[in-house]
Amino acid sequence: MPLPKPPVLLPLGVALRLLPDAVHTRVFTALVNHLLRGQPAAEELGPLEGKRICLSVTDHRGGVCFLVRGQGITPWRARGADDWDVRIRGRLEDFWRLATRAEDPDTLFFSRRLDLEGETEAGLYLKNLLDTAEPDWEGHIHAVLGERAGRRMVRLLHRLGLGRHLPGGLHVTDP
Amino acid sequence: MMKLSLGPIQYYWPRERVMDFYREVERAPVDIVYLGETVCSKRRELRPADWLELGDRLAAAGKTVILSTLALMEAESERLALESLARNGRFLLEANDATALGVCAGAPFVAGPHINTYNAATLAELADLGAVRWVMPVELSRQVLSAMHAARPAGLETEVLAFGRLPLAFSARCFTARARNVPKDACELACIDYPGGLPMATQDGETFLTINGIQLQSADPANLIGSLPELMDMGVEVARISPEPEGTLEVIQAFRDCIDGTRSSAQALERLQPLFPRFCNGYWLGDAGMRWHEEGLSA
Amino acid sequence: MSAHRMELVCPAGGLPALRTAVDNGADAVYLSLRGETNARNFPGLNFDRKALAKGIAYAHSKGVRVYMALNTYPQPDLWRSATEAVDTAAAEGVDAVILADLGLLRHAADTHPDLTLHLSVQGSATTADALNFYHERFGVRRAVLPRVLSLSQVGQVIQRSKVDIEVFGFGSLCVMVEGRCMLSSYATGESPNTRGACSPAHAVRWVETQRGREARLNGVLIDTFAPGENAGYPVICKGRYRVGDGQETLYAIEEPTSLSTLDILPDLLGIGVRAIKLEGRQRSPAYVGKATRVMREALDACHADPKHYTPRPEWAQQLSGMSEGRTHTLGALHRAWQ
Numbered sequence: 001m002p003l004p005k006p007p008v009l010l011p012l013g014v015a016l017r018l019l020p021d022a023v024h025t026r027v028f029t030a031l032v033n034h035l036l037r038g039q040p041a042a043e044e045l046g047p048l049e050g051k052r053i054c055l056s057v058t059d060h061r062g063g064v065c066f067l068v069r070g071q072g073i074t075p076w077r078a079r080g081a082d083d084w085d086v087r088i089r090g091r092l093e094d095f096w097r098l099a100t101r102a103e104d105p106d107t108l109f110f111s112r113r114l115d116l117e118g119e120t121e122a123g124l125y126l127k128n129l130l131d132t133a134e135p136d137w138e139g140h141i142h143a144v145l146g147e148r149a150g151r152r153m154v155r156l157l158h159r160l161g162l163g164r165h166l167p168g169g170l171h172v173t174d175p
Numbered sequence: 176m177m178k179l180s181l182g183p184i185q186y187y188w189p190r191e192r193v194m195d196f197y198r199e200v201e202r203a204p205v206d207i208v209y210l211g212e213t214v215c216s217k218r219r220e221l222r223p224a225d226w227l228e229l230g231d232r233l234a235a236a237g238k239t240v241i242l243s244t245l246a247l248m249e250a251e252s253e254r255l256a257l258e259s260l261a262r263n264g265r266f267l268l269e270a271n272d273a274t275a276l277g278v279c280a281g282a283p284f285v286a287g288p289h290i291n292t293y294n295a296a297t298l299a300e301l302a303d304l305g306a307v308r309w310v311m312p313v314e315l316s317r318q319v320l321s322a323m324h325a326a327r328p329a330g331l332e333t334e335v336l337a338f339g340r341l342p343l344a345f346s347a348r349c350f351t352a353r354a355r356n357v358p359k360d361a362c363e364l365a366c367i368d369y370p371g372g373l374p375m376a377t378q379d380g381e382t383f384l385t386i387n388g389i390q391l392q393s394a395d396p397a398n399l400i401g402s403l404p405e406l407m408d409m410g411v412e413v414a415r416i417s418p419e420p421e422g423t424l425e426v427i428q429a430f431r432d433c434i435d436g437t438r439s440s441a442q443a444l445e446r447l448q449p450l451f452p453r454f455c456n457g458y459w460l461g462d463a464g465m466r467w468h469e470e471g472l473s474a
Numbered sequence: 475m476s477a478h479r480m481e482l483v484c485p486a487g488g489l490p491a492l493r494t495a496v497d498n499g500a501d502a503v504y505l506s507l508r509g510e511t512n513a514r515n516f517p518g519l520n521f522d523r524k525a526l527a528k529g530i531a532y533a534h535s536k537g538v539r540v541y542m543a544l545n546t547y548p549q550p551d552l553w554r555s556a557t558e559a560v561d562t563a564a565a566e567g568v569d570a571v572i573l574a575d576l577g578l579l580r581h582a583a584d585t586h587p588d589l590t591l592h593l594s595v596q597g598s599a600t601t602a603d604a605l606n607f608y609h610e611r612f613g614v615r616r617a618v619l620p621r622v623l624s625l626s627q628v629g630q631v632i633q634r635s636k637v638d639i640e641v642f643g644f645g646s647l648c649v650m651v652e653g654r655c656m657l658s659s660y661a662t663g664e665s666p667n668t669r670g671a672c673s674p675a676h677a678v679r680w681v682e683t684q685r686g687r688e689a690r691l692n693g694v695l696i697d698t699f700a701p702g703e704n705a706g707y708p709v710i711c712k713g714r715y716r717v718g719d720g721q722e723t724l725y726a727i728e729e730p731t732s733l734s735t736l737d738i739l740p741d742l743l744g745i746g747v748r749a750i751k752l753e754g755r756q757r758s759p760a761y762v763g764k765a766t767r768v769m770r771e772a773l774d775a776c777h778a779d780p781k782h783y784t785p786r787p788e789w790a791q792q793l794s795g796m797s798e799g800r801t802h803t804l805g806a807l808h809r810a811w812q
Binding site for chain 3: 044047101102103104105106107109110111112115116117119120121123124125126127128129131132133134
Binding site: 246247248249250251254272273274276277278280289291292293294295296297298299300301312313314315319322323341343344345346347348350353354373374375376377378379380381383384386391393457458461462463464465 | 547548549550551553574575576577578579580581597598599600601603604606607608610611621622623627630649650651653654655656657659660661662663665667668692694695696697698710711713714715716717718723726727728805806
C-alpha cells in the first residue's frame, strides 16, 4: 500500500538529486552531531566506533556515508562500491518514516523495502540505539544553550505545552 | 572407573529390530542401559510392559536399567503413562521434563539431558529433589562443566553424551510428516521408514540436520572419544552412547577399550572414523556444536 | 459468560516502546535488563538500571504493571549477574520477574519471598503437573505456555493447573518448544538458553548474489530470497532446505509466518486464559504502538460481549502488515497446524 508522501520529502528528493553526495553528507553529519549533543545515545556509540556506515537512497540516486568517531560522526568519502562496514539501502520515503518513528524497521525489512548488508551486528546495534534512545531534549537544550538559558527555555516550553510536540516528548526532571 | 551407558533409542524402529538390538546389548560392555520412547508417544511398537520385560532381561545380564521419559509431554494420556511407569517398582526413571520431575521428586532419579541444568544452583536443586545423577545438556562446554563441578553436590553423578547424534530441538509439529506432506494426525507412523532419521541439507548441498519426527538432530554424531581422558580427569562418572542404526556396538567397544586403557583415545578414534562420514564435537570445546576439531585432543 | 478479563502484556525493548505500550492500552509491560540474562539479548536493546527506574515510574503512574524477564539459563560465568538482576528487579519494585532456570527460581524464592514469580515460556512447561511442580516448589503464580499446545490442550492444562496461564496472542512464531531448542548454538555457539540469542547478529550475513539475497548463519546457508520475495528473521527454523533425496528446496521446518489469536479471543477467555502476551521486545516503538492498540481494541470488544465478538478486518490487516511472513496462523492452537 503506497503511503502519501509527506510534503517535506519533495524538496529533500530534489536536493538529493541536484546536490553532490558530499554536500548531503556534510549536512547530514552536522545535523546528527547537533542532535546528539547532550544525548545519552551519544555515550552509547562505543560499539560502533570506527564503523563506516552508508545510508543509500535507492529511488533518488544518492546517500550519505559516515564514520562513527567518539560521541559523534564524521563524513566519510567511500573509495569504491564496497568501502563500508554496514550499508542500509531503502527509499527516501522509508528512511523518513524510520527517522520519524512512523514505521517499524523490521516491517520494512520483511517486505524487502529495507536492506541491511555487511556487519549485521553493527547495523542492528544502530537500529536498536535509534529505537531505544529516548531523546533527552532537556539535556540537549542545556548542552546547546548553556545551563541557565537552557533551564529557562525548558521551563518555557513545558509551561506553554510545546514540549509534547518534540519527538519522543519533553520529559522535564524538575518542572 | 568410568561407567559406560547406552542412551534410549531416539528413532522409531520395528519391534523386532529393537528386540534384536537389545539382545546384542545384553552381551555388550555397557554398564547402564536407558530404555523407553523419549521422542513421540505415538510410537508404540513396544508397549510399557515390553519395555519392562526388556529391562528385566538386561538387568539379568548385569546392566543397570533406567526408564527414560518423554521430552515433550502434551496429552493427559502421556501423564497417566508416566505415573504408571514411576510405579514400576524395579527401575529408576530418567526425568526429561518438569512433569516427570514432579512425579520423581522425593525418590532417587536421573535428571535427563532435556532438563535444563546450566549452573551449580540447579544441580543443588536437583540433588535436593532426589537426583542421583544428571546428564549434561548437550550445548554445554568443558569449561562450564568444570565450573559446575567445582560446586557439585556430594553424591550427584555426572553423565555426558559422548557419542551419537545430538538432540537439538523438539516441536509441536512433526517434520517427518511434513516432509511426506501429510498432517501430524495422519502421519501413519512414517518415522518407521527412517531408522536413522531423514537427512536435511542446505541449498548448497551441505548436510546440516537430521529430521526425526518432532525432533531435530545434528547431521553427524557427536564424538568425544578423543576427549575421554579429559572427561575422566574431570570426574565425569558416566559416558553415554546414543544408539545409531549402524555401528553402535563398535562404538561401545571402542569406548570400552579406551576406558580400560587397552587403546589410546587416538587409536579408538581411528577405529571409528571409517564407520561414519563425519563427527562433531564443537559444543564440548566451547564452539558451534556443528564443528569438528581433531587437533588439540588429548592423545 | 466469563467474569474475568484477560490482561494485555506488551513488549518493551526500551523506554520509548514502554511509553508507547502504556499510552496505547497495555495492562502490563515486560522488559529486560541489558545483557545475557534475557532471551532477547540483541545489541543495543533493553534497559539499564536508570532507564528501568524511569520505565517503572512511568508505567506505575498510569496503573500499568511491569514484569522483568530474566529467562536464560545462566551458566557459571553469568550466575552473579543473573542473581544481581533478580535483586535489582526486587529493589526497583517490578511487579513480577519471569524466570526459567531452576537455580534462579530457588534464589528468587529464598532471597525475595515477596517477589511475584512467573514461569517463562523458556521453562518449557507443557502440562498442569509441570506447572504445579513449579508452583509447589517455588510459589510460581503465573506461567507462559510454549507455543506447542492446541486450544483444547491449553484448556485441559488450565483446568488442573494451580497457576494462572498466559499465552502468546500475536507475534513471530517459535515452532519449537521454547527452552528446548539448540539449533542456534549448533550453528553459532550461542542460543537462547545460553546467551539469550537466537541467531546472534554477529553470525548473520546478508549477501546479495545473482540467485538472490542469501541469508547465512556462521556460514551456513539458511535461505535464498528471490528479488521482491518477502524475507524473515535469519533463524534456522524458518529457512529452506532439501530433505532426503529430494532436490527441491522447501520450508522443511516452518514457513516464516506469525501467530495471531484475534479470531479466537473469546475461546481463550472461555477456557480461562488470564493474560495475552504480544511478542516483540526486539521490535520498534512503531510496532509496539500499533500491535498494542489493535489488541487493546480487540480485547475490549471481546470482554464487552464475547458471544458476539467478531474481529474487525482492519485489525488483522494492521497486524499482518507488520508481521514476519506477512501471513498469520493460529499455530499449534489450531490442532491441524501441528
